[in-house]
Amino acid sequence: LAKTTQPISMDSYEGQEVNITCSHNNIATNDYITWYQQFPSQGPRFIIQGYKTKVTNEVASLFIPADRKSSTLSLPRVSLSDTAVYYCLVGAPSYNQGGKLIFGQGTELSVKP
C-alpha cells in the first residue's frame, strides 16, 4: 500500500484558496487518490477522487501530475466551516481487488476570519 505524506496543519483566512499537497511516491498503477474531510465527532466525508490529471466537483478540485507521485487538493474561497482535518488516501478499487484504504495522519486546516 502506498504511504502518503501531508502537512500536519495549515492555516488560512476566509475567502482564500487553500491547496493541500499529498505525496505518494510509491503509488501503484491501479491506485486511485481520494480525499476525505472530517469534522470533530463525525465520520470522514468523501470530497473528491481521481486517477490522473484534474478532477473538479462542486466542492473542490484535485490536481494530479503525470507521474502521479503527488496530488493537490484545492479548496476555493474557504469559509470558517471548512475548518476540519483533510485526509489523502491512495488505494486500489476495494470491491474488485479486495484492497483497502489506509488513513495517514491528515492535515488539520484552520480557517480564520
Place this chain on the structure above:
Amino acid sequence: SAVISQKPSRDICQRGTSLTIQCQVDSQVTMMFWYRQQPGQSLTLIATANQGSEATYESGFVIDKFPISRPNLTFSTLTVSNMSPEDSSIYLCSVVRGWETQYFGPGTRLLVL
C-alpha cells in the same frame, strides 16, 4: 452516496464489560470495514467484513477482542470485548460504493471507565 447508521451513537462502559456496535446500510454492499479512531488520532482499520466469510483482521487486532458478525449484505456488528480504558475511541463502519468511494457512518463514541 450511502446512508449508514450506527448504534449506539455513544456509550460509557465499565472495564471488563463488552459492547456491541451495530452498523446498518441503506442498500446491499459486499464489503464493510470497521475502523477505530483514538482521541486526536487518525483512523486505524480494524477489519474487513465480507458477507458469508470470516472477517479479515489487521495487524494488532484479533477476533477474540473484536468479534465481527456480517449476517447479511446490509448489516454488521462489531463487539469490543473485555473493555479497558485504552479501548476508549470512536468506532466507525464504512462501505464501498462505486469504483473506489468509501462512505463512513457517523461513528460510535465509546468511553471506558
